[in-house]
Amino acid sequence: MKNGKGWIYPYIQENKKLIMITVFLGLLTVLSATLLMFTSGYLISKSATKPETILMVYVPIVAVRALSIFRAVSRYIERLMGHNVILNILSKMRLRLYKMIEPEVLVMESKFRTGDVLGVLADDIEHLQDIYLKTIFPYIVGFCLYLLSILALGFFSFEMAGWVALHLFVIVVLIPLLSFVATKRKIILYKQGKKALYQVLTDAVLGISDWVFSGRQLQFIEAYEHKERELILTDRKRRSFNRIRNVLSQLVVAGLVLIIIIWAAEQHELGLLPVTFIAAFVLIIFPITEVFLPLSDAVSQLPRYQNSLERLESFGNNRPSEIQALKEFTSTKEIERIAAEKNVKLDFKQVTFTYQSGKMALKDLSFTLNQGEKLVLLGPSGSGKSTILKLLLGIFIPNRGSVSLNGIPASHFAKDSSKVISVLNQNPHLFDTTILNNIRLGNLNATDEEVYWAAKQVKLYDYIQSLPQGFSTQLHESGMRFSGGERQRIALARILLQNNPIVILDEPTIGLDPRTERDLLENMFHVLRGKSILFITHHLAGISPDDRILFLDNGKLIMNGTHRQLLLENERYAKLNA
Ligand SMILES: Nc1ncnc2c1ncn2[C@@H]1O[C@H](COP(=O)(O)OP(=O)(O)OP(=O)(O)O)[C@@H](O)[C@H]1O
Incomplete structure (x- = not known):
């Protein structure tokens, strides 16, 4: 991911504060979810002990209500904030891309259609937003939460905090790392294979008549399907690895639940923890691990962004030296x-x-x-x-x-x-607008009369007027196609207005x-x-x-x-x- 430096790091640096606020809101959401589970656990246990009056559980009832509202609100603000940061970053990236591509338009013309290149690169930028939303933000939130929960547990018991830290380390660091290493090659191979298949298919479609004339179409289809099967197999392997990984992560969570149950029971035995708190402590595991479990997938997705990053990097670096001085x-x-x-x-x-x-x-x-x-x-x-x-x-x-x-x-x-x-x-x-507007493109301040004059000069006036809607004819809607010569005359009319x-x-x-x-x-x-x-x-x-x-x-x-x-x-x- 070394290539990402130019397209990832500077934007994080630039939006440091907003990202920190988003992470803080993310933590606040998890905290309220955790407190909600804790209070709910307490409330259920307390209610099971049949309190004499509702007043004994009145405070937790209000707290459950307040926390569930607070959780929804903070999640909403967190999403709003996160998307705001992303849109801000995306708009800056797009501006940078357009500035990069602008001077190259005429140079590229001969090799590719500029619109296609722009389309591919713009897609790459869209793709990069997922790095922030699905990988960077969740990972920062997850890691901060990891540290905070260990610290909080350490407050109750060093030993238990140590055990939990070890368990969580497995799902926060070890499994994501393992997942990244194990699936990286498969993801890259799959992407390369898919690209190669597209190329083969496009090539075959362009030369379809030659395949048919040579009578070898079945041979082509067989070879194609063989490659496609290989590709599907690669992807299947990756998916089955992911399934095993998810089961492993769930087992770690189950281990954690067990540790908390044992610890809470011991504390109760020692008279340090009322029985009503056992469920409360166990339940907080779930909102916390909900944040950690998707991290493996988020990290293993990183190779998917590599092509986009490399394309954007190389586009910026490989600008032909002929136009370096342009700006x-x-x-x-x-x-x-x-x-x-x-x-x-x-x-x-x-x-x-x-x-x-x-x-x-x-x-x-x-x-x-x-x-x-x-x-x-x-x-x-x-x-x-x-x-x-x-x-x-x-x-x-x-x-x-x-x-x-x-x-x-x-x-x-x-x-x-x-x-x-x-x-x-x-x-x-010719643009998808009226003939009048198409000619006026030469000079946007030209009056209708000036446009008519230009059309007369290029000998198109009578023809345009003979159309049912004259100069207001919509070039696209009418399905009307100008011939090559007429197109050139419209372009010439634009030049006259220019x-x-x-x-x-x-x-x-x-x-x-x-x-x-x-x-x-x-x-x-x-x-x-x-x-x-x-x-x-x-x-x-x-x-x-x-x-x-x-x-x-x-x-x-x-x-x-x-x-x-x-x-x-x-x-x-x-x-x-x-
Ligand atoms: N981007 C480029 N990089 C390297 N060589 C180039 C590049 N563009 C053009 N050339 C080469 O420079 C020479 C002149 O090219 P140019 O496009 O100016 O010719 P032209 O007379 O306009 O040709 P045509 O009528 O086919 O468009 C050719 O030999 C061409 O192969």
């Missing part, structure tokens, strides 16, 4: 000034960028984009186009050279780059048929006049003769000129057009 700056004032000027010069100066893995993605790249110009970044897959986008948005910092907007490093604006740069990517997301000086088109027409692609690009370049456009693409659709082209291959600039020039002068380029 250090962010100059909101500067970006607002540049955004207001609407005249931005984008400069890449001898930029070299190497990934953490050692892969050099860009080498010595220089180009300038003045306000209102269009620049086409052309290159095959893996040539470095997406890396340029991340450098431009300030997510990555070049190893050598500089990327700047009006002379200020792009990394200074990383968090605010959307105030100057708009990006239209391959798969814009009204930023620089627009990056990151292969926006991928997957569209040639005709839709041509119409969309024509419309895009028309409505984006006056803005600086960086058009990232891997083919020549939508390129005009005077467009400036940078052709990248393997991170290096290998052609630079207008489309017209390159067609005439460069054989490789001319072949692309063929």
